[in-house]
Amino acid sequence: MKRQPAQTYHEISRQKIDAVFLRNKLHLKNIEARSSFSEKFPRVQQFFIEKGLDLGKIREHSAQILGAGALTGTLFLAPPTGVKGLPAPSEIINSLKLAGESKTADFPQKLLVDLLSNILPRVVRPLTADEEKSLQQIFDQVIGIKAKANLEGEHLNTSYGLIGAEQHLARYPGDNLYNHPKISVGDEGMAPGLGAWGYFASSREKFTSSLEETEKWYAVVQTLYLPDWNKRQPFLREWYKYRKVLIVNTDNGNAVVAAIADSGPAAWTGKHFGGSPEVMEYLGGPRYKKGPVVIFFVDDPENKVPLGPVDYNKVNLTAYSV
Amino acid sequence: MSKIFYDRLIVLEEIEAEVKKIAKTREEKEELWQEVDELVHHRVLGCILDKLPEKNHQEFLEKFHKAPYDEGLIPFLAERIGQDIEDFLKLEMGKLKTELLQLIKGK
Numbered sequence: 337m338k339r340q341p342a343q344t345y346h347e348i349s350r351q352k353i354d355a356v357f358l359r360n361k362l363h364l365k366n367i368e369a370r371s372s373f374s375e376k377f378p379r380v381q382q383f384f385i386e387k388g389l390d391l392g393k394i395r396e397h398s399a400q401i402l403g404a405g406a407l408t409g410t411l412f413l414a415p416p417t418g419v420k421g422l423p424a425p426s427e428i429i430n431s432l433k434l435a436g437e438s439k440t441a442d443f444p445q446k447l448l449v450d451l452l453s454n455i456l457p458r459v460v461r462p463l464t465a466d467e468e469k470s471l472q473q474i475f476d477q478v479i480g481i482k483a484k485a486n487l488e489g490e491h492l493n494t495s496y497g498l499i500g501a502e503q504h505l506a507r508y509p510g511d512n513l514y515n516h517p518k519i520s521v522g523d524e525g526m527a528p529g530l531g532a533w534g535y536f537a538s539s540r541e542k543f544t545s546s547l548e549e550t551e552k553w554y555a556v557v558q559t560l561y562l563p564d565w566n567k568r569q570p571f572l573r574e575w576y577k578y579r580k581v582l583i584v585n586t587d588n589g590n591a592v593v594a595a596i597a598d599s600g601p602a603a604w605t606g607k608h609f610g611g612s613p614e615v616m617e618y619l620g621g622p623r624y625k626k627g628p629v630v631i632f633f634v635d636d637p638e639n640k641v642p643l644g645p646v647d648y649n650k651v652n653l654t655a656y657s658v
Numbered sequence: 659m660s661k662i663f664y665d666r667l668i669v670l671e672e673i674e675a676e677v678k679k680i681a682k683t684r685e686e687k688e689e690l691w692q693e694v695d696e697l698v699h700h701r702v703l704g705c706i707l708d709k710l711p712e713k714n715h716q717e718f719l720e721k722f723h724k725a726p727y728d729e730g731l732i733p734f735l736a737e738r739i740g741q742d743i744e745d746f747l748k749l750e751m752g753k754l755k756t757e758l759l760q761l762i763k764g765k
Contacts, residue, residue, distance in 0.1 A: 355686040358677075361761055362693035369700040377707055383719050391703060392696035398662055398726040461729075462661075493661065500671070532684040560688050599684055602677075602691040603662075604698050606669035 366392065395603065399563035445649040448478045448589040452630070456586055460608070460628050462494040471495075471630060475582060479591050479648040481641060483582040483632035490575060493561055495632060497608025499583065500601055501616045501625045503527040507536045507551050508543045517552065519613045521622035531598040532559070533577050553643040554597035555581050556610030557631070561603060580634035580641060583611065585619040587627060591646040592618050593634055618645045661727040664702055667747050670694070670755055676762045697754065705750045706735060706743065714738045 370392070374381040384391055451474050455467055463471070468485035475483050485495040503524040504516050513526040536551050537543035559565055559576050578595040585591070594615050601607045609631055616624050634641050673694060681687035710718060718738075721731060735743050 354680045355682065355690070358680055358762060359686075359689055359693060362690065362697070365757075365761065366693055366696050366700075369697055369704075373700050373704050376704065377715075380703075380707060380715060380719060383716075383723075387723055389723060391699050394662060394699050394726050395695060397723075401725065402661070402727060459666075528679050529682045529687060530684075534683075560691070599688070600674075600691075602670075602674050602694065603665055604668045604670045604691075604695060605674050606666060606671070 395561065399561065402563060443649075444478050445589040448474065448584075448648075449587070451478070452584070452586045452589070456496060456628075456630070460494070460497045463496050468495060468632075472632065475584070475632065479582070479584070479646055481582050481591075481593065481646060481648075482635040484635055485632050487633035487635060488575075490572075490633070492557055492631065494608055496586075496628070496630050498606065498626055499609040499611050499616070499619070499629045499631075500605065500607040502554075502556055502598065502610040502612055504613060505531040505536070505551055505554065505597060507547065508538065508540050509535060510540065511535075519617045519622060524613050533597060536597075549643045550578055550595045550597060552612060552614050553592065553594045554612045555583060555594035555615065555631070556598040556600050557581070557596050558601070558603070558608060559596075559599045580636055580643070582632045582634050582646070583609070583615065583619065584630045584632075585627060586630055588620065589649075590619050591648065593641055593643050593646060595643055662699070663722075663727060663729050663731040664743075664747060667744055668698055668702070668751055670698075670751065670758070673755060673758050673762070676759065680762070694758065697758075698751075701750055701754050702747060705746060706739075709739045709741075709743075709746060710735065711738065 373391070389397055452471075455470050455474075456463075463485070472484055475481055485491060501524050504513070504518070504526045506512075506526065507516070516526060531554070536547040557576070559572065562572065565572055576596050578597060581594055581596060583592050583594055592611075592615050594611065598610065601610055607626065609629065611619065619629065620627055674691075677687060677690045677694070681690055706718075707715060718731070718735065721728070721734065725731075732743060
């Protein structure tokens with residue numbers, strides 16, 4: 337029987353109602369929190385009003401300050417904690433040559449881990465431009481991948497952070513965990529929602545092997561917190577879609593090239609990036625759920641760098657004749 | 659960069675997992691995350707202001723407004739409050755997590 341126009345709500349999916357319903361409940365809780373804050377701290381509230389600042393939008397305010405500082409080159413950041421005396425490029429090259437002459441079984445992975453520990457701070461944080469330049473050189477020379485923190489003027493909020501395990505993504509309508517490849521141990525299952533760019537293909541027939549690799553080796557980055565994310569649409573959305581990144585586990589030197597296919601994680605998770613089950617398994621083994629990594633954009637204009645593990649420790653590195 | 663000085667002290671992974679079960683699109687997910695984010699800011703700042711002597715409020719607010727990302731605020735607060743803010747923020751976030759899980763699961 338055809339529904340009356342007034343009863344079209346029957347066609348709204350149960351899940352849609354859930355998301356809207358939850359948003360409304362959270363919104364109500366937010367109103368209560370704001371009201372309670374204002375009552376308890378009226379002077380503070382007045383301070384924010386005078387400054388034209390909404391505490392709930394403090395993240396945007398922070399992004400604006402940092403974005404403006406970066407544009408004018410007057411970033412008034414305090415010197416980051418844990419900055420080490422960086423090795424000069426010539427020192428890095430020398431250590432590579434020396435290590436190459438006395439090759440051991442774990443060369444060059446141990447060399448990479450040693451170099452990273454010399455450059456990176458103990459606690460994850462955004463890196464300085466000098467630190468990123470040193471890493472760029474090391475990745476090029478040791479791993480053999482040209483990758484940059486800043487590519488075509490684009491830069492993530494941080495290139496050194498914690499990566500967390502994500503689930504498989506639905507690749508096409510009707511895709512499910514049953515027909516989705518899984519990792520052998522500790523598989524995270526399938527995400528209930530879609531990736532940030534929706535299905536990888538509009539149907540199973542249009543799902544190519546290239547797209548299969550993209551989903552298998554996917555990465556998650558916090559595009560939603562980029563200071564100009566909303567202003568520079570649709571450019572940024574397209575720029576980040578399946579953008580290749582080099583992910584290096586800074587604890588063990590394992591490296592993988594992945595494609596960005598989702599946004600997140602939320603800022604309040606303590607994590608900065610995410611990786612597909614396959615990415616995480618390669619980076620740290622089947623039980624690896626969270627850890628520090630460096631993420632750089634792969635500079636690959638001709639699309640020659642394949643997605644997946646970078647077995648730099650299994651190749652002859654005589655190429656670093658600098 | 660988009661960062662608040664206390665970000666690394668806030669870990670609500672279980673809430674993210676629950677939100678992901680409900681949100682089906684990027685837009686839905688990010689809307690829900692934003693609501694949680696706003697709650698976190700009010701709770702964290704309320705908690706800090708509760709502990710911080712009132713005579714220090716103005717100085718803290720000026721600094722916070724000028725550089726909300728500055729992790730130097732953590733030792734600044736610890737010195738004036740007389741204790742590490744990490745401990746009481748963890749406690750407060752534990753309470754918020756329980757409230758949010760009840761809210762989400764009790765829908």
